[in-house]
Amino acid sequence: MLMRLKHDPIIDNPRHYSKESVEKLRRLLIQGAPAVADSHRKDFYEVEDGDRVFYVHLAPNGNIWLLATWLKSQPEAPVPRNQLVQPACTSC
Numbered sequence: 001m002l003m004r005l006k007h008d009p010i011i012d013n014p015r016h017y018s019k020e021s022v023e024k025l026r027r028l029l030i031q032g033a034p035a036v037a038d039s040h041r042k043d044f045y046e047v048e049d050g051d052r053v054f055y056v057h058l059a060p061n062g063n064i065w066l067l068a069t070w071l072k073s074q075p076e077a078p079v080p081r082n083q084l085v086q087p088a089c090t091s092c
Contacts, residue, residue: 004032
């Protein structure tokens, strides 16, 4: 889903993330950003920005609570077969 707010959101920052993180989230929410609803918690979302994720709560009063932010984990690239390390043969 795309999360986009019609007004400049008030962002509560109870964990004291950097001002840059808060402003980045604010811009994302105004422009619109991909978001995934938390299936276990009503009105909680993961808002995505490239390799960064913001975990937020949309409070009943319209404020956004920035609860967490992290870098997405990158899946490891497979190692080409010719670069695999073969164990030493002890019976050869």
